[in-house]
Amino acid sequence: xxxxxxxxxxxxxxxxxxxxxxxxxxxxxxxxxxxxxxxxxxxxxxxxxxxxxxxxxxxxxxxxxxxxxxxxxxxxxxxxxxxxxxxxxxxxxxxxxxxxxxxxxxxxxxxxxxxxxxxxxxxxxxxxxxxxxxxxxxxxxxxxxxxxxxxxxxxxxxxxxxxxxxxxxxxxxxxxxxxxxxxxxxxxxxxxxxxxxxxxxxxxxxxxxxxxxxxxxxxxxxxxxxxxxxxxxxxxxxxxxxxxxxx
Ligand code: UDP
Numbered sequence: 001x002x003x004x005x006x007x008x009x010x011x012x013x014x015x016x017x018x019x020x021x022x023x024x025x026x027x028x029x030x031x032x033x034x035x036x037x038x039x040x041x042x043x044x045x046x047x048x049x050x051x052x053x054x055x056x057x058x059x060x061x062x063x064x065x066x067x068x069x070x071x072x073x074x075x076x077x078x079x080x081x082x083x084x085x086x087x088x089x090x091x092x093x094x095x096x097x098x099x100x101x102x103x104x105x106x107x108x109x110x111x112x113x114x115x116x117x118x119x120x121x122x123x124x125x126x127x128x129x130x131x132x133x134x135x136x137x138x139x140x141x142x143x144x145x146x147x148x149x150x151x152x153x154x155x156x157x158x159x160x161x162x163x164x165x166x167x168x169x170x171x172x173x174x175x176x177x178x179x180x181x182x183x184x185x186x187x188x189x190x191x192x193x194x195x196x197x198x199x200x201x202x203x204x205x206x207x208x209x210x211x212x213x214x215x216x217x218x219x220x221x222x223x224x225x226x227x228x229x230x231x232x233x234x235x236x237x238x239x240x241x242x243x244x245x246x247x
Contacts, residue, residue, distance in 0.1 A: 050196070052234055053233060066157065098175055116156060176199035
């Protein structure tokens with residue numbers, strides 16, 4: 001058997017080419033980084049959990065009419081996806097103030113925002129993923145005005161579906177990051193992953209502000225019990241998917 005050829009290795013995933021030019025295989029690692037990779041570690045079993053949660057959520061969003069790169073979960077850590085060229089943007093959607101929004105503004109953590117805030121950050125580690133303005137985006141030719149509007153519309157739709165889905169899991173979707181790509185035909189597809197690495201998720205069944213954290217903030221802020229939080233999200237997501245199948 002020939003060794004699959006690695007196209008790209010990121011902080012949490014490896015992307016391999018497949019025999020089919022239009023499909024890639026993504027492998028989810030246990031490696032975790034935070035603060036632009038200044039903090040590094042391992043979350044045991046994270047790869048399997050994030051691959052499973054992402055597959056379930058991308059498939060769910062697909063069933064709602066969102067165009068995604070997801071094709072199939074091939075193994076516990078492997079996802080088959082449509083080959084896309086990633087747009088070098090992190091599209092962040094926020095429902096509640098947390099993280100960098102609180103560091104850069106006077107908004108206190110936990111404040112509900114009057115409307116979902118969509119932000120674009122440049123995917124560039126050397127520059128520390130800076131927040132962009134729409135004009136900067138235009139001038140850099142990263143996306144056309146039409147594509148930017150499409151990204152925002154998609155992000156807001158996805159937010160509504162995910163708020164509702166996580167709500168039925170007794171989880172509040174605080175904020176999350178999306179990445180999009182263009183396939184061979186130039187279609188805009190939701191790509192990358194949706195997981196506790198890329199979302200802030202608060203447990204509605206827990207009042208304590210530290211205990212309720214079910215996402216990568218447990219790793220970022222050394223809150224402990226990282227693995228069990230990720231497992232909890234997986235359990236609730238899969239239970240809800242099963243429930244939906246039976247209705
Ligand atoms: N996020 C991500 N990758 C990044 C930066 C942010 O997945 O490189 C996610 C993060 O987990 C959170 C949301 O995007 O759910 C907003 O992150 P924020 O801008 O607050 O940055 P942070 O303080 O988390 O670095």
